[in-house]
Amino acid sequence: MKVVLENLTKRWGDVVGVDAINLDIKDGEFVVFLGPSGCGKTTTLLIVAGIYKPTGGTIRFDDRVVNQVAPKDRNIGMVFQSYALYPHMTVFQNISYPLKLTKTPKAEMQERAQQVADMMGIGHLMDRKPANLSGGQQQRVALGRALVKEPGLLLFDEPLSNLDARLRLSMRSEIKRLQVELGITSIYVTHDQVEAMTMADRIAVICDGQLHAYDTPAEVYDRPRTLFIARFVGNPPMNFTEVEVFQANGAYHARGEGLEMVVPADRGEKVAGKGKVIMGIRPEDVIIASEGIPGEVHGIEPLGRDHLVDMKIEDIHFYLLADPSLSLKSGDRVKLVFKTEKSQFFDKKSERSLLWN
Amino acid sequence: MTLRKRLWTAAPYIVLVISILPIFLGYFWLLISSFSTQTEGLLPVGNLTLEHFSFLRETPFGTSYPSIWRVTFNTFLIASFMTITVVMVSALAGYALSRLNFPGRKPFLSLTLILHAFPSVTLLIGIFFVLRALGLYNTILGVGLVMVGFEMPFGIWLMKGFFDNVSWDMERAALIDGATRLQVWWQIILPTIKPGMAALALFSFISGWNAWLIPRTFTIGAGQQATLSVYLQNFQGETVAVDWGAVTAVGLFQLIPVAIFFIFTQDLLLSIYAGGSKGGV
Numbered sequence: 051m052k053v054v055l056e057n058l059t060k061r062w063g064d065v066v067g068v069d070a071i072n073l074d075i076k077d078g079e080f081v082v083f084l085g086p087s088g089c090g091k092t093t094t095l096l097i098v099a100g101i102y103k104p105t106g107g108t109i110r111f112d113d114r115v116v117n118q119v120a121p122k123d124r125n126i127g128m129v130f131q132s133y134a135l136y137p138h139m140t141v142f143q144n145i146s147y148p149l150k151l152t153k154t155p156k157a158e159m160q161e162r163a164q165q166v167a168d169m170m171g172i173g174h175l176m177d178r179k180p181a182n183l184s185g186g187q188q189q190r191v192a193l194g195r196a197l198v199k200e201p202g203l204l205l206f207d208e209p210l211s212n213l214d215a216r217l218r219l220s221m222r223s224e225i226k227r228l229q230v231e232l233g234i235t236s237i238y239v240t241h242d243q244v245e246a247m248t249m250a251d252r253i254a255v256i257c258d259g260q261l262h263a264y265d266t267p268a269e270v271y272d273r274p275r276t277l278f279i280a281r282f283v284g285n286p287p288m289n290f291t292e293v294e295v296f297q298a299n300g301a302y303h304a305r306g307e308g309l310e311m312v313v314p315a316d317r318g319e320k321v322a323g324k325g326k327v328i329m330g331i332r333p334e335d336v337i338i339a340s341e342g343i344p345g346e347v348h349g350i351e352p353l354g355r356d357h358l359v360d361m362k363i364e365d366i367h368f369y370l371l372a373d374p375s376l377s378l379k380s381g382d383r384v385k386l387v388f389k390t391e392k393s394q395f396f397d398k399k400s401e402r403s404l405l406w407n
Numbered sequence: 408m409t410l411r412k413r414l415w416t417a418a419p420y421i422v423l424v425i426s427i428l429p430i431f432l433g434y435f436w437l438l439i440s441s442f443s444t445q446t447e448g449l450l451p452v453g454n455l456t457l458e459h460f461s462f463l464r465e466t467p468f469g470t471s472y473p474s475i476w477r478v479t480f481n482t483f484l485i486a487s488f489m490t491i492t493v494v495m496v497s498a499l500a501g502y503a504l505s506r507l508n509f510p511g512r513k514p515f516l517s518l519t520l521i522l523h524a525f526p527s528v529t530l531l532i533g534i535f536f537v538l539r540a541l542g543l544y545n546t547i548l549g550v551g552l553v554m555v556g557f558e559m560p561f562g563i564w565l566m567k568g569f570f571d572n573v574s575w576d577m578e579r580a581a582l583i584d585g586a587t588r589l590q591v592w593w594q595i596i597l598p599t600i601k602p603g604m605a606a607l608a609l610f611s612f613i614s615g616w617n618a619w620l621i622p623r624t625f626t627i628g629a630g631q632q633a634t635l636s637v638y639l640q641n642f643q644g645e646t647v648a649v650d651w652g653a654v655t656a657v658g659l660f661q662l663i664p665v666a667i668f669f670i671f672t673q674d675l676l677l678s679i680y681a682g683g684s685k686g687g688v
Contacts, residue, residue, distance in 0.1 A: 134576035
C-alpha cells in the first residue's frame with residue numbers, strides 16, 4: 051500500500067502540532083519519522099492511523115482518500131511504545147483479538163495466531179498473561195498482534211524505547227529483516243537517530259511540526275539541508291563554529307576564532323563573501339596530526355573503540371574521535387587538521403545549508 | 408531499644424487502638440445483647456437466650472405487618488437494583504466523560520461534583536410529589552430509583568477517575584485492531600478496572616442495604632414495602648419500653664449478609680491499591 055500525505059495539518063486552537071507536511075511513501079518502503087520529543091512525529095503517525103482527525107490536508111492510501119475512515123477500516127497494524135497489550139487476556143487471545151473481531155472461524159484463528167507467534171519466536175508462550183512476560187517478549191506479542199491481520203501498512207511508535215540496549219540492537223535488525231521479508235509498507239517513529247540510520251529506506255526529519263528533509267540516510271547524513279538536521283543526525287554530534295570564508299591566492303580560506311584552513315573550491319565558492327557563516331564538521335573529520343591548528347585537550351571520554359576527545363581551540367570546544375593508542379591526557383597540546391572536504395556551511399539567520407539548497 | 412524509642416514506635420498503635428475501642432465495644436455489646444435476656448452496661452446480667460430471635464419465625468408487630476423474610480427480600484431487592492443500575496450507568500457515563508469530547512462536558516463534570524455535595528435531604532418533599540404523580544409512591548421501584556439518583560454523582564465521579572487511569576494506548580490498539588467504541592469499552596476497558604467496579608458495587612450495595620431515610624419517607628410505615636431499617640425502627644415505640652435485646656438481634660441479622668459480602672470481596676478490593684501490570688500501562 052502506498053501512502054501520500056498532502057499538506058497535512060493538525061491544530062489544537064492556536065497550537066500547531068503538524069504544519070503542512072507533504073510526503074509520499076512507496077509500496078513496501080520503510081520510512082522513519084525522526085525528530086526530538088514533541089516535534090509532531092507521533093501526532094502525524096496517529097493521524098495516519100485515524101486516531102486523530104487532521105485539521106487540514108489529505109491522506110491517501112493507494113489513491114483512496116482516508117481522512118474520514120475509521121481506524122478499523124484502514125487495514126493497518128500498530129505497535130506502541132508501551133506495547134499496549136490487553137492485561138486480562140493471554141498471549142493467544144491478544145494476538146487473535148483482531149481476528150476475533152472479524153468473526154474469523156475458530157480453527158483459522160488458532161492456525162494464523164500460532165503461525166505469527168512462531169514467526170515472532172513466542173509460539174511457546176501462548177497461554178501466558180502479559181504480566182508474566184519480559185519486555186522483549188511483550189514487544190513481540192504486540193508485533194504479532196499487528197501482523198496477524200496481514201495489514202497493508204505497519205505503524206511503529208518508538209517500539210524499542212522501553213527495552214534495554216542489548217535487546218534494542220537485536221530487535222532492530224529483526225524488525226527490519228521481517229519488514230523486508232514481508233514487504234509491508236512501514237512508518238517508524240523514533241527520536242533515536244541510530245535506529246533511523248540503520249533501518250530506514252528514507253528518513254523524514256521533523257522539527258516543530260515541519261518537515262525539514264525527506265531523503266535516504268546517506269543523503270541526510272552527508273548533505274544536511276538545515277542546521278537542525280546536521281545537529282540531530284550523527285553520533286557523536288557535529289561541531290559548529292562561526293567562520294568567514296574569503297578567497298586569497300586562488301584558494302578559499304575559512305577563518306574563525308583561533309583557526310584558519312583551506313576549503314575546497316566546490317564548497318568555498320558557494321560560501322565566500324557571505325559574511326559570518328556557521329561551519330559544521332563531524333568529530334570523525336577532525337584529525338590529530340603533526341602539523342596544523344594548535345589545540346589543547348580539555349577532556350577525554352573513553353568509548354572503547356575510540357576516545358571522544360573534547361578539544362579546545364582558543365575558547366571553542368571541538369569534539370573529535372581519537373585512537374586510544376595515542377594516550378592523550380587532559381592538558382596535552384596537539385595539532386589538528388580539519389577534513390574540510392566534508393565540511394558543512396549554514397546561513398546564520400535562516401539556519402539553512404548554503405551548499406545543498 | 409530504649410524505653411523512649413519503644414514508646415515512640417508503639418504510639419501510633421496505641422492511638423489506633425484507643426480510637427477503635429468505642430466502635431469495637433459497640434459491636435461487642437450488639438453481640439452480647441442479642442443473646443442475653445438483660446444486660447447492665449456491657450455485661451450480660453440475665454441468662455443466655457435465643458428468644459430475641461423469635462422474630463425469625465413470627466412477626467412481633469401483628470399479622471398486618473410483613474414477616475422478617477419479606478422485609479429482608481425487599482431490602483435485598485433495593486440494594487441489588489441500586490448496585491446494578493449505579494455500576495452500569497456510572498461505567499457508561501464515566502467512560503464518556505473520561506474519553507469523549509462533547510459539548511457541555513465541562514459543565515456536566517462540575518454538575519456531578521456539585522450534586523455529590525448537595526444535601527439531598529432538602530429534596531425529600533419535592534421528590535414525594537414526583538413519585539406520587541408517577542404512581543411510584545410506596546413501591547420498591549420508587550424507593551430504588553430515588554436511591555439510585557442520590558448515589559449516581561458519586562458513582563460517576565469514581566468511575567471517571569478509574570477510566571482516567573487506563574492508558575490511551577490500549578484503547579487505540581483496540582480501535583486499530585478493529586473494535587467499535589462500545590466493544591473497546593466492554594471487552595477491553597471494563598475488565599481492566601474490575602477492582603474499581605467492585606468497590607463501587609460494594610459501596611452501592613451497603614448503601615442500599617442500610618438505607619433508612621428514603622425507604623421510611625417513601626413507603627407507608629407498616630406496609631409490605633418496608634425494609635430492614637424501617638422494620639427495626641418499629642421496635643422503638645414511645646408507649647412501650649424498648650426491648651433492646653430484640654433490637655440488637657435484628658441489628659445483628661441485618662449485619663450478617665454485609666459482613667459475608669465484605670469478607671469475600673476484600674481481596675479483590677485491596678488489589679486497587681496494588682501496582683498495575685508490568686511494563687505496558
